[in-house]
Amino acid sequence: MADDPHITSDFLVPENSKAINSSFFTLTAMRTLFKPNPPATFSVTKATMAEFPALKGQSVSYAALEFPAGGSVDPLHAHPRSAELLFVVHGCVEVGFVDTRGKLLTQKVEEGDMFLFPKGVVHFEYNIEEEIPAFAVSAFGSASPGTEWVDGGLFGAEVEDEILAKSFQTDVATIQKIKRGLEAKK
Structure with a gap:
């Protein structure tokens, strides 16, 4: 049920449409x-x-990404229902993802280049140019790719501080400091 529906018509009409x-x-x-x-x-x-x-049932969607000089998609994130195909239209963007083996793969993606983020992997994009904005378009193989934010998913959920401290092999005070820092960003 997480995939787009396989439709047997040209398109799906919303329920309230005449x-x-x-x-x-x-x-x-x-x-x-x-x-x-x-x-x-x-x-x-x-x-x-x-x-x-x-787009319902069409298994496609887009996102247009505008990066100011030195700007980034913040924070790390993943798309659980789709791969992402990033096309850099203007500027230069540093991208990377962590595969399921824990290996970090990074690349400098320049104007006219494309980069693929596999479905469900944690990834990042940021404009490495400190004085020039960047613009990119992402295509997704789902009408609803979803976005899971690493910080909000871990530290914004109701996971107990003690469990997070054990998971990250640190103490509760450090976890609480991270949470306060994330809250201040909102």
Whole structure:
């Protein structure tokens, strides 16, 4: 049930819709990407099933990533229901992921390059240029790829501090300090 549904029609009509026309198949949210000034912080504009209901059952979605100079997707994250194919349109982005053997694989991805993050792996992207913004587009093989944030998933959930301390081979005071730091970022 975690995969996109296998449909037997051209598209799926939302339950509350009476008539479908061509506007159902159009998303205009990406128009905001063509503004003159890049954002001051990392920004993502998504085209998933949540933002674009026509994608339901189509096994595809996009995300447009705008990196300010030196900016990053923060924090580490994974997409449990899809691989991610990153295409750098402008700038240079350092990317990497940790495979299931615990091996870190990193790459400098330049304008015109693509990089694949396998489904479900913890990964990162950041703009290594300190004075130039970067822009990339990610394609996903799911209308709802999902995002699991490493920090929120571990430290934002209701996992007891004692369990986290044992897992990370540290003490409760350190875990609480990490949680306070993450809370301050919000």
